[in-house]
Amino acid sequence: MDWGFVLTQTMTQAIGVTAIIYCLAAIGLNVQFGYAGLLNFGQVAFVAAGSYAVGVIVLTFDLSLWLAILVGIIVATLLALLLGIPTLRLRADYLAIVTIAASELFRLSVRSIAFKDVLGGAQGLNGKLGQQFHDTNPLPADFESLPVLSWTRQDLWVVIVGWILVAAVTVLVWLLVRSPWGRVVKGIREDEDAVVSLGKNVFVYKLQALILGGVIGALGGIVWAVAKQSVQPDTFQPDFTFFAYTILLLGGAARVFGPIVGAIIFWFLLAGTGEFLGQAIQAGWIDFLAPTDVGNIRFVLMGAGLIALMVFRPQGIFGDRKELALDAR
């Protein structure tokens, strides 16, 4: 059994590109759900919007990646307006229903034959999507690999910029939630009518929170498209959103660092159990599982872990249990 290999693979994933993508999606959800109390179950649609903006602008129209990033942000804003304007005047549950439906609608639309010329149909868009970004890579051309983490030169550059992006977004969220704006938004989470009765236009604040969270999610999608150099419609399944929620709750909702720590731990555990089980089966320690079962078993373990979390530490890692109990009134 190669413990070094298990550790290397696990760490590489725990702070790798995937963790960054999920982390950004979870930061977006933190703004929407953690602070504003908006149940967005369609975060994956915003991520997909970011990815597809890169794919379409760079590959289909052969334009600049930097333009694509701008387009991704605009598309996410429009998507938030489209989902928010009809539903944010209604009760919270309606947003949840509309967003989960919209995220599937988005995925099924972009993969349809009708838009195959522009969006690539079920195969998606594959090619040199992030070339312009990878051309800026300052790492030495003969870069081999870091001591413990097995990233390629290209991956390492994405990871570095990705975590800088996460840090920048986190600072922005931190500045916002400690401001009077954040106070209004938290007030809306607690009781909308009370905030209305104090003269705040609640609808506008909810829309702002939905847009901000959606744009942050779209940034995750942009990172995804740039790092993987491909956009696949079927990677944007609803379970992406639920993993992002798991990350958020694991770290602690309405905590600035919750999504970062949550994402790292989530991928550490998910990758760790996968690598460990794979190695253990190979070494003959476990004989009742086939190597092909590992991918599913790790999600079973993850689910059990999540249940345990909800029972023993419902507030997540950074949360305050007393604060959570207040909600019971």
Added chain:
Amino acid sequence: MPDSTATAAGTLAEKAKAALSQVEARPGVPKPDPILVADHVKRSFGGLTAVNVEHVEIQRGAITALIGPNGAGKTTFFNLITGFDDANEGTWTFNGRQVAGMAPYRLARIGMVRTFQLTKALSRMTVIDNMRLGAKHQTGERFFAAIFPFLWSSQEKTIDERSLALLRRFNLHEKVKDFAGSLSGGQRKLLEMARALMADPELIMLDEPMAGVNPALKQSLLGHIKSMREEGTTVLFVEHDMDMVHDISDWVIVMAQGAVIAEGPPDAVMKDQAVIDAYLGAHHDAQLTESGEALTEGGS
């Protein structure tokens, strides 16, 4: 304590009483200086007409009580006037301005601030944050300005000072950093009232401020409501507790089955036959059964 407030207060309280002394006690009577005038306000839920108010005026600077038996439509009327519910028909003016159909947050901004029957303390926010939220015209509440603290930090300081002064007045100054959700029911009522005052209301509308509050706290709430009048705020409140209504209100409006059935100074209203009938039923002192008779005799 009541004595000192009475003498110090004097002027405005007496002025409010004096202005209303010449007003006839009948439903829909015009007032000398109304802040709120409502006409033909109607709201039905299916076949049930919850509110059907022909005409009512609220005197500026006075404490007006809105009373009536359960289901009289008091809270629904509150919701309609403050924009939290939509009237089927009717118009109403606030400070002479047509405000029917205006969004509730805009009504709050122009000075009509309400509280709720079920207290709405923002549980997972601190007491001071609850208070700060009440302040109007905050630069830092704008999305892009919020990112730059130097744009709003001086305003925040002023808001903090006002919040602390109000919390001291409402005896909540030791709870500043506590979560609002950890306060007792009575303290939440106080907080909600103080928070409403942060919004500088011209007309404050209190929906059952005394519900579920212990007698000692009731007295201090009464004092706070009186002090609002002293500061020139018009108070309109819904209440069940007749003693309290009698104690503090300058004028009483009685609703039953959605309509205003009586108006007048507290003493006159409580003797009004229509009011007694609405509360107790028109035949409340008629004998219903023989056993009832026997019981009364046995008792005396």
